Amino acid sequence: MAEAQTAIRMDIDALRGLVDHIRNNTTDTADAALIVPTTQYFCDERAARERELLRRVPLVVAHVSEVPEPGSFVTRDLLGLPLLIVGQRGGGVKVFRNMCRHRGGKVELEEKGKRPIFMCQYHGWSYAAADGGELKVVPYEETSGGIDKGCNSLIELPSEVRHGLVWTLLSEGEMPSIADFLGEEVDAQIQPWELDDSVVYMEHVMEMPINWKLVMDGAIDSLHAQFLHNKPGGVGARSVNHAMVFRDYGRHGKMIMARRRLKKIVDAGDEPEANSSYMASVMMLYPNSIFVEAPDHVELWSVWPHPTDAAQCTVRIRFMVRSGIMTPEIEDRINRSWEILRFAATEEDFPMEETIQRNAEAWPGGTYTYARNEKSAQHLHRQLFKDLDGGVSGPGTLIMR
Ligand code: FES
Ligand SMILES: [Fe+2]
Numbered sequence: 001m002a003e004a005q006t007a008i009r010m011d012i013d014a015l016r017g018l019v020d021h022i023r024n025n026t027t028d029t030a031d032a033a034l035i036v037p038t039t040q041y042f043c044d045e046r047a048a049r050e051r052e053l054l055r056r057v058p059l060v061v062a063h064v065s066e067v068p069e070p071g072s073f074v075t076r077d078l079l080g081l082p083l084l085i086v087g088q089r090g091g092g093v094k095v096f097r098n099m100c101r102h103r104g105g106k107v108e109l110e111e112k113g114k115r116p117i118f119m120c121q122y123h124g125w126s127y128a129a130a131d132g133g134e135l136k137v138v139p140y141e142e143t144s145g146g147i148d149k150g151c152n153s154l155i156e157l158p159s160e161v162r163h164g165l166v167w168t169l170l171s172e173g174e175m176p177s178i179a180d181f182l183g184e185e186v187d188a189q190i191q192p193w194e195l196d197d198s199v200v201y202m203e204h205v206m207e208m209p210i211n212w213k214l215v216m217d218g219a220i221d222s223l224h225a226q227f228l229h230n231k232p233g234g235v236g237a238r239s240v241n242h243a244m245v246f247r248d249y250g251r252h253g254k255m256i257m258a259r260r261r262l263k264k265i266v267d268a269g270d271e272p273e274a275n276s277s278y279m280a281s282v283m284m285l286y287p288n289s290i291f292v293e294a295p296d297h298v299e300l301w302s303v304w305p306h307p308t309d310a311a312q313c314t315v316r317i318r319f320m321v322r323s324g325i326m327t328p329e330i331e332d333r334i335n336r337s338w339e340i341l342r343f344a345a346t347e348e349d350f351p352m353e354e355t356i357q358r359n360a361e362a363w364p365g366g367t368y369t370y371a372r373n374e375k376s377a378q379h380l381h382r383q384l385f386k387d388l389d390g391g392v393s394g395p396g397t398l399i400m401r
Contacts, residue, residue, distance in 0.1 A: 012278050014245045014256040017277060021243035021265045022258060027222070028060045028246040030378050034370040035399040038360035041211040046074065046396070047310030049388050050212075051079050053287065055171040058181050060302055061085060061159075062166040065199040066112065067093055070130035074112045080307030081170050082304050084108050084118070084154065089130040095168045096133050096154040100125055107154065118154070127154050134298055164196035182285070186249045187285065190291070194322050201297065201321040202338060205314060206346070211360075212288065212305040212313035213380065214353040219290045219301055220255055220282055220376045228348050235344040239280060246375045251286035251383050255376035283375075286383055295336060296330050297321045311357055317345070367399070 021027050040046055059078070066074050067087035075098050076083045082098035084107065098106045098127040100120035107118040107127060117136065119126040126137040133154030138147045158175035159168040162182075169175040179187055208215065218224075229236035240258040247254040262278035265271075272278055276295075283291040292299040298320045306312035319334060360366070370378045381398060388398040 008170040011256065011279070011281075012282075014247075014273055014279060015262075015272065015274060017245040018256065018258040019266055019272060021245070022240070022263055025242075027242050027244045027373050028375050029372040030370075030375040031372075031398040033372050034055040034378050034381055035367045035401055036370060036381055037107055038363050038368060039396055041214060041357060041360040042310045042364075043396070044310055046388075047211075047305060050287075050384065051305055051307070053384070053387055054079060054305065055081075055169070056173065057287060058160070058169055058175055058178055060165045060300070061095065061168045063198070063200050063318070064093060064161055064164045064166065064196070069114060071116055072114045073108060073118075073129065075108050075110065077307075079170055080305075083157070083168070083170075084133075085166060085168075086129055086133070088132070093166050093256070094132060095157045095159040095161065097156050099155065100122075101135060101154070102138075103240065125152075131345055132156070134318060142339050161359040163190045163193070164198060169287075182252065183249055184284070185247075186252050186254075186285070193291075193293070193320070195298065197204075198298070198320040198322050201319045201334060203316065203318045204342075205316045206350075208313050208315055208350055208353075209311060210313055210350065210353045211311055212303045212356045213384075214356055215301075215303045215313055215315055215350075216284070216288065216290065216380050217377050218349045218353055219303075220253075220284050220294075220379070221374070222255055222257055222376050223374060228352055229344050231343075233340075234348075235340060242373070244376060246379070248379070252284060253376065253379040254281060254283045255264065256281045262328055264379070283374075284379060287380065295333075296325065297303055297334055297337070299337075299341065311361065315345075317341070 040363045060076060061076060061083060062074055062085045067085055070087050070089040072087040074085050084096045084098035086094055098108055100107050102123055102125045105122040107120045109118050115129050117126045118129055124139040125135065128136050135149045135152040138144060141147060155166050159166060160178050162178040167178050223241050225239040226236045226241045238260050240260055240263045243258045245256040247346050257280045259280055262272055281293050288303045290301040300318045300320055302316045304314040319338060321334065351372050370381060372381045385391060385398045
């Protein structure tokens with residue numbers, strides 16, 4: 001148990017900040033409220049620009065434990081781009097377009113597995129799985145007129161493994177190093193989670209009729225748990241609305257919230273000791289990943305805009321568990337955590353977000369408000385505003401108030 005909890009670092013400053021906020025009924029606040037036009041949740045032109053932006057930044061597409069051996073693979077269609085993610089001989093992972101160099105068939109149709117060769121089912125062109133996707137076999141090569149095998153390997157996309165996560169650029173371009181992309185502070189905060197020594201313990205993928213930003217909003221919202229998740233034993237029973245410390249890491253950000261047990265101690269006039277179980281923290285890695293720290297696991301959300309429809313997204317939630325810590329007791333706790341999360345997300349958050357989506361579509365000239373005391377929920381919108389609108393307010397973009 002003690003060993004299982006070493007992955008959560010005690011953040012004394014955050015604890016002090018939360019205690020002050022509870023005592024004074026305050027929270028970290030943004031400089032201004034944000035007024036977001038409802039069009040941002042359904043406008044196709046906006047959605048196309050967001051997808052274009054996502055293709056220009058490194059995104060988490062897999063975890064190394066999903067491709068543990070040379071030739072192990074997973075396939076994934078992300079932002080409309082079919083990917084083949086493959087463990088390589090001598091270690092490492094490569095990310096390819098799941099596309100035959102002959103006439104573009106997918107070379108792998110299964111979701112996951114292990115193969116020495118990817119053979120396209122159309123005309124049999126075959127590629128070495130664990131050796132860089134090299135083209136090995138072209139049937140009837142003698143009469144083909146000359147196919148240069150050296151120039152027809154599977155097309156590789158820029159990728160890097162860091163913290164056990166496979167990061168990829170979903171376009172051919174220059175990818176920054178992930179250490180640079182994360183920045184020193186975020187990189188240092190991910191380190192203790194030991195994701196490079198973890199496995200995907202469970203994974204759920206859901207197609208949602210919701211704009212991806214609304215799902216991101218819900219995961220990093222600091223004002224809703226006690227209202228929306230108010231069932232006994234649910235998320236709201238453990239958390240405290242309002243008191244929130246927000247860490248701004250440039251494009252990324254972290255929200256730290258008080259748990260109910262901290263509020264009880266503070267309300268009783270006592271001084272809490274340093275204990276990470278008094279806090280809950282959510283790290284948002286721009287633009288579409290969310291990490292929720294828990295004592296026994298890290299919850300990783302990837303929220304993918306639909307390739308063509310602004311009003312749809314795919315949510316992939318994984319529980320990452322450090323190798324070797326699993327005991328029946330921990331397994332039981334993790335399974336209960338999943339059940340609480342599943343209920344909160346699928347029975348409470350997503351249905352609420354669907355109503356927000358439908359209302360946005362039904363009120364195209366309208367606006368939604370992200371108040372000053374919703375600093376964490378503002379963060380993604382502010383960053384998108386910088387990247388997509390150059391920080392210039394106008395019709396269809398944010399208004400600062
Ligand atoms: S399209 Fe793959 S072999 Fe022809
Ligand atoms: Fe929620």
